[in-house]
Amino acid sequence: MLGEVFALFPSAYVHIGGDEVERTAWEHCPKCTERVRRNGLGGAENLQAWFTREMEKYCRENSKVVVGWDEIASDGLSEESVVMWWRNWSPSSLKTALEEGHPVVMSPSEYYYLADDQDNNTLAKVYEYEPGSEVSLPYSGKVIGIQGNLWSEKAATVERVGERMFPRLLAIAESAWTQPEKKDFDGFVSRLPLHLRKLDEAGWSYRFPDVGGVYDRNVITGETTVTLEVPENAVLHYTLDGTVPELSSPVYEAPLVIKDSCELRLRCYNSRGVPGELRKVVFLRRDYLPAIQSEPVLSDGLLARWYDFAGSSCEDIDKAPLNDSFVCRNICIPDNVSGNIGLVFDGYIHLPSDGVYAFYTYSDDGSGLWIDGELVVDNDGLHSREEKTGSIALRKGLHKFSLRYFDSNGGILEAGMTDDEGRHIPFSEEMLKH
Incomplete structure (x- = not known):
């Protein structure tokens, strides 16, 4: 041969x-x-x-x-x-x-x-x-x-x-x-x-940048106007009824008014009518979650637990054997952690004012971020480096915080907050407590 x-x-x-x-x-x-x-x-x-x-x-x-x-x-x-x-x-x-x-x-x-x-x-x-x-x-x-x-x-x-x-x-x-x-x-x-x-x-398709102006999970507390950022040379079609946007679907030309919980689906088309990736964006109408009324005496950082985890879902991490536990002042893979990695970070986050706060994780493989027991960022599963985002309405003060992450053979973990422009903001050491 x-x-x-x-x-x-x-x-x-x-x-x-x-x-x-x-x-x-x-x-x-x-x-x-x-x-x-x-x-x-x-x-x-x-x-x-x-x-x-x-x-x-x-x-x-x-x-x-x-x-x-x-x-x-x-x-x-x-x-x-x-x-x-x-x-x-x-x-x-x-x-x-x-x-x-x-x-x-x-x-x-x-x-x-x-x-x-x-x-x-x-x-x-x-x-x-x-x-x-x-x-x-x-x-x-x-x-x-x-x-x-x-x-x-x-x-x-x-x-x-x-x-x-x-x-x-x-x-x-x-x-x-x-x-x-x-x-x-x-x-x-x-x-x-x-x-x-x-x-x-030359007739080639290419990947458009992500549509800006929204997170993967968006919490609203009332009627909200959503302004989307459309990539150059793209025509953005959208739906609000759960169907896949087609060329016959509405074209985004002006800000959208979102009044209640819904799923917004977005798809860019090029000049030849070829569709790009489908993006699903969730809006949830929620009230502000109250802060903890009686704040306990706390120390800086989060309590981290490292499990010998070889699975494929964040929820199963703490079913694996525990290797070690320690305090982390930021979200990362500690230097002493290797092999089959399952990390659980638990503690509290202190927020300076009432607001709708946006969070992100960027990980390989899976990760998830919970505030007051509610899943805000769902980046679970086996995958290469991927960022997911989500927002939640929170009152000023202390809220329960949990983040889970797993990988084998080495990976990456970043997490933090995002501003209105989508820029990453690291957690400050003063925010995270245990």
């Missing part, structure tokens, strides 16, 4: 894969056992490395250079074989590839896998990631490039391919040819409209 590939593609390089191999069946396979014995491999776990070396030998005999995912880094290949580092949660595989002398292409899935879901933070995350920061100075010359990947099972049409690729691919390209000290995300964003117009002219 490889011989046919060589004949079809004249490139000096051939990618042989080598990732995510399930080896369990080899231990019970008579032919595998015989292969291990005949080649003195010591065990079925060494079969893949042997096979990869055989593949490399065949490729070199045909004047081809092997490229493979970072699982091949420790397979004993020649130094000329190229390793693509994709497992950003496994820095040891990158270290091994460099120490073994392999040229490396940086392709970390967290930043350069274009099939993954997006939110308003994704473009900045991709642009601001600096692949060279993962490599120590003696090995910097071994990094020969970067690569973005799009797996088509999450992009079944040309339109969906465009939404997944653009404008993230432009951010990856600029990272490839720009020195780190010259990267400027604001400058990139200012140049972006020109590129998007070119994509429009």
Whole structure:
């Protein structure tokens, strides 16, 4: 088969894969056992490395250079074989590839896998990631490039391919040819409209920024006027009856008046009538939640509990074995916490005045934020970095606060408040008590 590939593609390089191999069946396979014995491999776990070396030998005999995912880094290949580092949660595989002398292409899935879901933070995350920061100075010359990947099972049409690729691919390209000290995300964003117009002219779809002016969960205490921020070059269609907005649905042209609880659905369409992502926004009409009347004597920070949690839902975290408990003065993953992570932060939040307060979590994987027992931010489930927002009406004073988070193999957790412009505001140490 490889011989046919060589004949079809004249490139000096051939990618042989080598990732995510399930080896369990080899231990019970008579032919595998015989292969291990005949080649003195010591065990079925060494079969893949042997096979990869055989593949490399065949490729070199045909004047081809092997490229493979970072699982091949420790397979004993020649130094000329190229390793693509994709497992950003496994820095040891990158270290091994460099120490073994392999040229490396940086392709970390967290930043350069274009099939993954997006939110308003994704473009900045991709642009601001600096692949060279993962490599120590003696090995910097071994990094020969970067690569973005799009797996088509999450992009079944040309339109969906465009939404997944653009404008993230432009951010990856600029990272490839720009020195780190010259990267400027604001400058990139200012140049972006020109590129998007070119994509429009070429018939490509691309992801619009999120519609601004609303949170995922919005609490109102009475009739409210909602002014939405529509992305440039987009036509925003909406519904208030739970149906998916279509081209025949109302076009947003003026602020909306929301009088009661409802679900607002939003969808941007491009100039060719191709729909973008569907966004669901909830409005809940509620009274202000009262503050705790008799305030207890409290200390700064939140009580944090770390569980050995390997599940997929925030509500199950405290069913796992408890590893440790401690006090945290802010919301983060503490330095001493690793492996299977389930964190529960409990305590109180002190608010300076009556108001409708907005909160956010930005996490990989799941998180949730509760005020006075009410779920305000629902960012639960297994997912890459994602931001969710929510608001709640609260009286001045002390309110019960709880935040839950889980992940395995390393992740990210941020949480705080947002202002009317959607800007993040960190919790101050004076606000959080236990």
